[in-house]
Amino acid sequence: MGSTTRPIKIAIIGGGIGGLSLAAGLAKKTHLDVHVYESVPEHKDVGAGLALHLNAIKAMSLIGPEVRKAYFDKAIAMAEEEEQEMATEVILAQGPHAGELVAELGRAKGRRSVSRADFLAGLLGLVPQERVTFGKRLARIWETRDGEARVHVEFRDGTQAHVDCLLGADGIHSIVRSYLLGADHPATAPKNHDRWQVYRTLVSADEARKQVNEKWTRTVPILLGPRGHINCIPLSKGTRLSAGVAVRGAALGDGANAKPLDPSLYSDYTEDAQRIVRMVAKDTSASWSVGDHDHAPFYHSSHIAMMGDAAHASLPFAGNGAAQALEDAAVLDHLFGRVRQPWQIEAALMAYDHVRRPRSHAVVDLARAFGRVYAYAEDGMHEDPEKMKSFFAAAAVFTNEADLEKQNDDAMEMYESCVRGRSRSWNRNPATGRAV
Numbered sequence: 001m002g003s004t005t006r007p008i009k010i011a012i013i014g015g016g017i018g019g020l021s022l023a024a025g026l027a028k029k030t031h032l033d034v035h036v037y038e039s040v041p042e043h044k045d046v047g048a049g050l051a052l053h054l055n056a057i058k059a060m061s062l063i064g065p066e067v068r069k070a071y072f073d074k075a076i077a078m079a080e081e082e083e084q085e086m087a088t089e090v091i092l093a094q095g096p097h098a099g100e101l102v103a104e105l106g107r108a109k110g111r112r113s114v115s116r117a118d119f120l121a122g123l124l125g126l127v128p129q130e131r132v133t134f135g136k137r138l139a140r141i142w143e144t145r146d147g148e149a150r151v152h153v154e155f156r157d158g159t160q161a162h163v164d165c166l167l168g169a170d171g172i173h174s175i176v177r178s179y180l181l182g183a184d185h186p187a188t189a190p191k192n193h194d195r196w197q198v199y200r201t202l203v204s205a206d207e208a209r210k211q212v213n214e215k216w217t218r219t220v221p222i223l224l225g226p227r228g229h230i231n232c233i234p235l236s237k238g239t240r241l242s243a244g245v246a247v248r249g250a251a252l253g254d255g256a257n258a259k260p261l262d263p264s265l266y267s268d269y270t271e272d273a274q275r276i277v278r279m280v281a282k283d284t285s286a287s288w289s290v291g292d293h294d295h296a297p298f299y300h301s302s303h304i305a306m307m308g309d310a311a312h313a314s315l316p317f318a319g320n321g322a323a324q325a326l327e328d329a330a331v332l333d334h335l336f337g338r339v340r341q342p343w344q345i346e347a348a349l350m351a352y353d354h355v356r357r358p359r360s361h362a363v364v365d366l367a368r369a370f371g372r373v374y375a376y377a378e379d380g381m382h383e384d385p386e387k388m389k390s391f392f393a394a395a396a397v398f399t400n401e402a403d404l405e406k407q408n409d410d411a412m413e414m415y416e417s418c419v420r421g422r423s424r425s426w427n428r429n430p431a432t433g434r435a436v
C-alpha cells in the first residue's frame with residue numbers, strides 16, 4: 001500500500017463512445033496519466049446513427065459540459081423544423097388492435113440524432129492527440145504484484161504497455177471481458193438467444209416518400225407485430241430516412257449470407273407497415289444478426305475493469321446501450337477524480353462495479369423484454385394495449401429519468417468507505433462477485 005506522487009497510469013482499451021467519453025474526463029485530471037488504445041486505424045463513417053435518451057445527456061453533463069457540447073454540436077434535428085416536438089411512437093401494426101398507439105417514448109422538442117462517426121470525432125477532439133493511439137489491437141493481458149506497474153498489455157503489433165489500471169471499453173467481443181471472466185465462461189461471448197435478425201436501409205427522404213406514407217418520413221415510428229417490428233428514423237434534418245425490420249426467431253446470417261426479407265409474410269400487417277417492409281426488402285446489402293451478453297458475475301478484478309458494451313452489451317431495442325456506456329464513464333470519471341495512490345484503484349473499481357452492474361444488467365434485461373413485447377411474445381400483452389402502455393411508461397422512467405447524481409454519490413460513498421477501511425481485505429467472493 002505504498003504512497004506515490006507520480007501520476008496513476010491508466011490504459012483504456014477501445015476508443016468508442018465509452019472509451020473516448022471516459023478519456024475526455026480523465027485527461028483533464030493532472031494526477032492521472034491516461035492513454036486510449038484503439039484497434040482500427042481510424043473511425044469510418046458507415047452511416048450509423050444514434051438517438052440518445054435523457055440519461056445519456058445527463059451522464060455527458062456529469063463528465064463535463066464539453067462532452068455534452070460535443071454531442072449537441074454534432075447532433076442534428078431529426079425533423080425539418082429544428083424545434084418540432086417529436087417522440088418515438090410505438091404502434092400496433094397487426095392484430096385486433098392494429099393502428100393503436102401504445103407509447104410515445106422520449107417526447108421532446110427538437111429531438112436529435114447523431115451520426116456515430118460525427119459523435120466519435122467530437123469526443124476525440126476532447127482528448128489530447130498524444131493520449132490516443134489508433135491501430136493498436138489488444139492481444140494479451142497479464143498481471144504482476146511486484147514493481148510499479150501491475151497490469152501489462154501486449155498489442156497485436158508486438159508493442160507493450162505497463163500500467164496501474166486497465167479499463168476495457170473494447171466492445172461486445174471484448175478481450176478484457178474474456179480475460180476477466182475466462183474465455184470459457186458462459187457469459188463471455190455474446191449470444192442471440194431469441195435469434196434476432198435486423199434488416200435496414202438508408203434512403204433519401206424524397207425516394208422514401210415515393211414508396212411509403214410520407215408521415216413516416218417525418219416521425220419515429222416503431223410498428224409492432226409477431227413476425228418483426230418495423231422502425232423509421234429521419235436523419236439529417238429530414239433529408240434521409242433510415243428504415244429497418246427486426247425479426248425474432250429468424251434464420252440467422254450476416255450480409256450476403258442473410259436470408260432475404262420476405263414481404264409476403266407481412267400481408268396481415270397494416271398497409272403502411274407493409275409498404276415500409278417492401279422498401280426495406282429491396283435493399284439486400286444491410287442485414288445482420290444481433291446479440292447481447294448474459295450477465296457477468298463481476299465487472300472488475302484487482303486493477304482491471306470492463307465498461308460499456310464490453311461489460312453489458314444489450315439488444316438495440318431499448319435504445320440505451322450507448323447511454324449505459326456513458327453512465328459507466330460518468331461514474332468512473334467521478335471516482336478517479338479521488339484516486340491519488342495505486343492502492344486506491346481497487347476501491348474505485350469495486351465501487352464502480354457495485355453501482356453500475358445491477359443497473360446495466362437491468363437495462364440488458366429490459367432490452368430483451370422490449371424485443372419480446374415488440375414481437376407480441378410477452379404473455380397476452382398485445383391483446384391488452386393498456387398493459388403495453390404501462391410497460392413502456394415504467395421502462396422510460398427507469399432508463400431515462402434515473403438520478404445519475406445519486407448514482408455517482410452512491411459510488412463515491414462506497415469508495416470512501418473502502419478507502420477508510422484500507423486495512424481490510426478486498427477479496428471478491430467468486431460465486432457472487434461481491435466484495436467480502
Ligand SMILES: Cc1cc2nc3c(=O)[nH]c(=O)nc-3n(C[C@H](O)[C@H](O)[C@H](O)COP(=O)(O)OP(=O)(O)OC[C@H]3O[C@@H](n4cnc5c(N)ncnc54)[C@H](O)[C@@H]3O)c2cc1C
Nearest residue numbers: 014016017018039051137138170171308309320321322323
Ligand atoms: C443498430 C444499433 C442501434 C443502436 N442505437 C442506439 C441508440 O439509439 N441509442 C443508444 O444509446 N445506443 C444504441 N445502440 C448501442 C450503442 O451503439 C452501443 O451500446 C455503444 O456504441 C457502446 O459503446 P462502447 O464504447 O462500449 O463500444 P463500441 O462502440 O463497440 O466501441 C468499442 C471500441 O473498441 C475497439 N476495439 C475492439 N476490440 C479492440 C481491441 N482488441 N483492441 C483495441 N480496441 C478494440 C473497437 O474498434 C471500438 O472502437 C445501438 C446499437 C446498434 C447495434
